[in-house]
Amino acid sequence: MLDSNTEAKQSEKVKSELIPNVLKYLDSSDMEDTENVIARTKLTDLLIHEDDEALQNWRAKEISRRKEVEEQLAREKQDVLEMKNQRDKIICELQMVRDQSSALKNQLFESKCTATELEEKFLSAVDLLISFKERRDKLRIEHANAVRKVEVLAKIGEADTTSSYVVEFPAFSFMEINEATHDFDQSWKIGEGRYGSVYKGLLRNMLVAIKMLPSYGCQSLLEFQHQVEVLSRVRHPNLLTLIGSCAESKSLVYEYLNNGSLASHLACKDKTPLPWQIRISIATNICSALIFLHSSDPCIIHGNLKPSKVLLDANFVAKLGDLGITSLVQHSVDSTDTSPVLCNNSHENLAYVDPEYLDTGKLRPESDVYSFGIILLQLLTGRPLSGLVRDMRCALEKENIKTVLDLSAGEWPLYQTTQLAYLALRCCEKTWLNRPDLVSEVWSVLKPFRTICIDRRQELTSKKHQRAPSHFVCPIVQEVMEDPYIAADGFTYEEEAIRGWLDSGHDTSPMTNLTLEHTDLVPNYALHNAIREWQQQ
Numbered sequence: 001m002l003d004s005n006t007e008a009k010q011s012e013k014v015k016s017e018l019i020p021n022v023l024k025y026l027d028s029s030d031m032e033d034t035e036n037v038i039a040r041t042k043l044t045d046l047l048i049h050e051d052d053e054a055l056q057n058w059r060a061k062e063i064s065r066r067k068e069v070e071e072q073l074a075r076e077k078q079d080v081l082e083m084k085n086q087r088d089k090i091i092c093e094l095q096m097v098r099d100q101s102s103a104l105k106n107q108l109f110e111s112k113c114t115a116t117e118l119e120e121k122f123l124s125a126v127d128l129l130i131s132f133k134e135r136r137d138k139l140r141i142e143h144a145n146a147v148r149k150v151e152v153l154a155k156i157g158e159a160d161t162t163s164s165y166v167v168e169f170p171a172f173s174f175m176e177i178n179e180a181t182h183d184f185d186q187s188w189k190i191g192e193g194r195y196g197s198v199y200k201g202l203l204r205n206m207l208v209a210i211k212m213l214p215s216y217g218c219q220s221l222l223e224f225q226h227q228v229e230v231l232s233r234v235r236h237p238n239l240l241t242l243i244g245s246c247a248e249s250k251s252l253v254y255e256y257l258n259n260g261s262l263a264s265h266l267a268c269k270d271k272t273p274l275p276w277q278i279r280i281s282i283a284t285n286i287c288s289a290l291i292f293l294h295s296s297d298p299c300i301i302h303g304n305l306k307p308s309k310v311l312l313d314a315n316f317v318a319k320l321g322d323l324g325i326t327s328l329v330q331h332s333v334d335s336t337d338t339s340p341v342l343c344n345n346s347h348e349n350l351a352y353v354d355p356e357y358l359d360t361g362k363l364r365p366e367s368d369v370y371s372f373g374i375i376l377l378q379l380l381t382g383r384p385l386s387g388l389v390r391d392m393r394c395a396l397e398k399e400n401i402k403t404v405l406d407l408s409a410g411e412w413p414l415y416q417t418t419q420l421a422y423l424a425l426r427c428c429e430k431t432w433l434n435r436p437d438l439v440s441e442v443w444s445v446l447k448p449f450r451t452i453c454i455d456r457r458q459e460l461t462s463k464k465h466q467r468a469p470s471h472f473v474c475p476i477v478q479e480v481m482e483d484p485y486i487a488a489d490g491f492t493y494e495e496e497a498i499r500g501w502l503d504s505g506h507d508t509s510p511m512t513n514l515t516l517e518h519t520d521l522v523p524n525y526a527l528h529n530a531i532r533e534w535q536q537q
Ligand SMILES: Nc1ncnc2c1ncn2[C@@H]1O[C@H](COP(=O)(O)OP(=O)(O)OP(=O)(O)O)[C@@H](O)[C@H]1O
Pocket: 190, 191, 192, 193, 194, 195, 196, 197, 198, 209, 211, 240, 254, 255, 256, 257, 258, 260, 261, 308, 309, 311, 321, 322
């Protein structure tokens, strides 16, 4: 038992130590305000009434309450700790997911790249397939064409291609050549090309053209004779006929075509312009000759096709000249010169040469097709070579072909002419593969024109063949004169012929053989007009 003194001391201690602490606790406690107030009130009451027992009870309650709170706090702390752990775990998992996501993204990107690559490969494979298909189709067409060529050739058929055809091939002596050309008189000279001069001549009662090849080189007479004989066997109505040769003077003797070359008709403004029907007929003739040459076995390529090689006979039938000439001359020229078509060729002549041949040096049948295209454009337009393809392309694009057609040729049938113009442009394609096939494409467009053209040709030639008054004919060249000139002997001659006669050193009259008093020439205008009038009737 405590004595009353000790109790008083304890009570005093409670008041002085515990109560301030309890009040402090109430201040800091997160107890509801009402609870707090009630607790304070109770405490104050207790202090006022100094009820120690009640204070002790209250204290015990508070201690147990505090314990509960602390336990509650410990549990909550535990919960927070668990939540923290859970959160860390989730963060960790999130990080892993993030890592996986970026790896997947990389994979996706790589897959996309591979897909694009594969797509590109697929597209190029499709392109390749298409080009293979096109090539296959082209080969099929070529094959079909080759088969058709044989049939068409049989129909074109004026050609006599049978190898059994025996040609008597005369060999002329130099004396005969000399005599035929009047000692190589300048007035008998028709022209001069890269491979020598061409003379007109009367040989064994035939009017002929004699081509004098260069005499240098190592080809033996026998070799020359043999090669010329091989060439003479290539015969077609649209190829200039090689009649014979003279190995001694390396001369080739051809049939003489009195309407001159296509080049002279295209260039000479004085001449009556060729009607469109004749122009198309000329294109048909060239095409026919090329089909024949290309389908020969082995294939023959002209390789030097241009208007001066297209000669016109009295009926305006076109014939290709100079076939195989390069093979005869190649033996003679310098061995380093591998391109006879190109050597000494003028800028103008190069316009007819296949650009792919210029690049690669490889001559193909399509090289002739290119030259044919340029000639066809010239026939249609009568224009000079420069800008020819461009102007035609432009006119066709504007659907106004009339602006480029040579209207002096008459009333062109516009639909068919346009078709021809398109074909001509395709012939002039830079790549040989894009050029049209002569048989299936070019010939089939030209063929329907044939009857109209032949009728017109007959009309024209029958007019021309009306017998000309004898005084319209030049005594030297035996043709109707274009530029008649009077000489000192009182006779009228073709200007070019009489000048050639005089320039070659003659001082005598070609008619009387008497010495001329002078060499002056006077134009015969009256006769010139009379001839023109007669020609225009
Ligand atoms: N058989 C012939 N009948 C009429 N004229 C001809 C005959 N052969 C050639 N000619 C003409 O003779 C001229 C000279 O022809 P040639 O073939 O020698 O040269 P080119 O074609 O003018 O040029 P190059 O041979 O240098 O390319 C040309 O104007 C041509 O028209």
